[in-house]
Amino acid sequence: MGETISQVLVHKYLGIWFDSKGTWGCHVRYLIKKCQQRVNFLRTITGSWWGAHPGDLIRLYKTTILSVIEYGCFCFRTAANTHLIKLERLQYRCLRIALGCMHSTHTMSLEVLAGVLPLKDRFWDLTTRILIKCEVLNPLVIENFDRLVELHSQSRFMTVYFNHMSQSINPSSYISNRVSLLDTSDSTVFFDTSMMKETRGIPDHLRVQQIPKIFFNKYRNINCDNAFYTDGSLLNGSTGFGIFNNNFTASYNLDNPASVYVAELAAIQYTLGIIETMPTDHYFIFTDSLSSIEALRSMKDVKHSPYLLGKIREHLSALSAKSTQITLAWVPSHCSIPGNERADSLAKVGSINGDIYERPIAYNEFFGISRQKTLLSWQASWDKGELGRWLHSIIPLVSTKPWFGRLDVGRDFIRVMSRLMSNHYGLDAHLSRIGLTNSSLCVCGQGYHDIEHVVWVCTEYCGARSQLLDSLRARGIQSNVPYGNNKLLMKSP
Template identity: 25%
Template sequence: MGCAPALNRIFSWSRKWKFAPDKSAIVAFTRSYKPGADPLLFLNGHRIRSHPNFKFLGVWFDQKLLWKTHIEHVHKQCLNLKRLFTVVANARYGPPVDTLTLLYKSLVRSKSDYGLIAYGNASKSNLEKINVVSRAIIRTILGSKLSTPKEVLYAESGTESLAERRDWLSSKYVLNLGHKPHNPMSAPCLSETMRKLKRLEFDTFPEVALFPSRHKHPAPSRPPKCITKWFPLSKKTASIDPEKTASFFNILLQKQVDSILIAYTDGSVSTDTNTATCAMAIPALNIAKAWTLAKHSSIFSAELQAIKQCLQMIYNSDQSYPGVKIFCDSSPAILVIKSSNPSENEAISEIRELMDSLLSSGTLTTLIWIPSHCGIAGNEQVDKLAVNQQANETDNKISNKLSPSEKISMFRKSWAQNFLATLKHCRKPCILMKSSLRTVKWHQHKDRKIAICLHRLRSGHHYLNAFNHRINMEADPSCRYGCNVIEDPRNILVECPKNERARQKMRQLFNNKKLVLNFETLLGLNTKLDTRTQFLIRNELATFLKQTGLTSIV
């Protein structure tokens, strides 16, 4: 069928909405140097005008798909936001660095993220326009000098370039799309991303569609097929006195009807081996078992699989019960089972089907949340079973399929490690000490002047005489207070006698902690110290910088 007959059919079908020809447009996509004449297409007898570029769903499309128009549009928006950040960051009582970074991710990065999967394949020179403005805003937030390397900017702010961002967003999109077979776009796409995911052994588009389940989800107005209850005490209150919590639980348990079956479930994940296990116990039937899930399964899947295995065990039992009460310490698992919304995790639909099957045979399921690690005997038993299962190589294995969120979490870790390794090529100590892309908490400070001063000292790009001499060889690199040494961060923080009096409290803290007073430890670059010590050192250093007036020098 040609375009003209199709347009006539569309217009006949859409008489109720009345598509307007003057609001419609034609864009003929071609890379030809001399494109032909504009196509003549009519809607209800009115010609649809042809445009060299057009905005559709917030993205500007041009004839040659070079994305110059859209990139210029995003670049202009980022420039306007740069002026806003300059005003806010330079305010006398402006927000701290972490707040400004959050604003950057919400206001600036959201603009560049929209449509990035499509326009991200534009030329590097065009994309670099957005990168330059984005880095300028990050410099304003961190208070960095123009000479600060971009790797330091990305590492200190927890952000990334457009190329890395597109890699993450496109992979996330493909992994989500592979589990939505009824989506019109559900087909292998983004060949470069697909090849990368295949090298990482990701099953992006499973042959057998897992979702939606054949189980019919109830309407939102319809009550769920199970009962959910909650322990009267919160986790925080229950953990204060575990013995009292356990005795209170036993009192409540004694009030239960004897014919009701009681069961406990729990899940566990080892971060070292990425092994997830689940366990269930039914004291009345003298059953206690544990299973090992597929590698890289989340704790959420482990909790769901524990409930599923428990229900399956009861369903396979020869004896019938009027009801079963499952005590679980995962409130998210209970809430998502109770919800009528479809879920991406295959265990949820299977749990709902088992509940319906049990209900048809006269067994009502009740899910009850209890606090974990509070002395409740049944919960402690299944927790121990799940933990021990991680060390025991048994045949009790569940070949569960990973959900999209679990696959995305796996890729996120791999992507973050590769990006961090790329940043570490800069060989800056403030990057080499990082083990993740997250910002280091003790590198931040509520006082913006102190935060900027600490950042400049860590990055090595500051206004001290040693760095000024690197820029201008005629500048004097010696200490401005008359010391016969070069004025660098080590000198002003550790050695300069002018600041020795203000340095006494820092020396006392280091002596109490049996540490050596040096430049790296002062700036939070020593990864061997615990978090509490890092914050104590940072607070003493902040007081030292205020007393000596170094915040206005560095």
């Protein structure tokens, strides 16, 4: 009381630097300085041929650097491009370190290879999510935006709000994430994911023949009338679920937004409701949704579909009280397990013309709309870009997962393949383009010194080429030399 409030050009509030002109230059400089030491740490734990796995480095970037950059983006996402480009360069630098790519690699190619959203798209996604959350938890923010529309309807800051209002976002009243947890010592509820281990390593072309036999041998002693198969399906933007039992079938549609994960949980909840009306016994629910089983088994608070998870746990508790045993078992999808295939067909029917399965929709279920719009924006930029076309021909669709996400390979392989896929590697054909060599021709005199020439034509690598082809033939892969003299393959190095 009674103190004079001083006027300053910049002021830090809740970790964000506000400046009097609203340019956000001070905050961007603050972020770069704060992240510099963390970027240097990434460099110290990796090198060209040694160091941490690229997947670990990308995760480390997201948790220690990207989390700092994106904090408060609700405010500064409308900063001038001259400031935002500095943050984008920081991301490019980190991804280049993680993947081991050359400095000349196209920036958008780095993001596609690493499965990391461009910062502008990421900022848009996070800002939209905040507005969706405020619809339920802090409606005063929405009211303030409504007032701002009257004053600054043409402002860049209002673009994301106009987009938000154009969406059909009507979340139900607040649903707490705190759900009653299952008693893990309860002997009436079981989780069986053993088929993951028993089917691991089966080649794709043999799964349809071998997995049904494994399933039958494993569960041949259970009462077929006590076996329920559940599945979820997403067709043409519509989601549904199906349930199959020898004496009962069901198929329902879910109001949007609804993911396959939500549909799987809804199917399990509906099935447990049916089992509650049946005599006390041991019942099996087979699902191909591992995430559903893990969410039910988890002892942590959940962020997604708390209503359905809460209802499922209530059903399980009620069944446990009457000594009914429930086993939730995972089965692989699309492997010709009859019950699972029938449930899949019913789920497709439900997604197309099934009756609506009523449920409250939590605000975080609408986050998928924001993410889908963000991915479409990223995809459009990737399709319309003028650079990185070589990689576009290999990875035409963007993804939030790195290209090597499902491969069990080391850093050396990822580094080499990332360079080859981006068409930026240490051979003369590329080095001449960036002015590091005078000629793009190979010393063998057979053509340009690029990767195709080295693998298929160059006489310097005939021995290694023969080993490569022998290895491919041993794996049953027929490889044809795209060009060049096939007799070169028979020469000794």
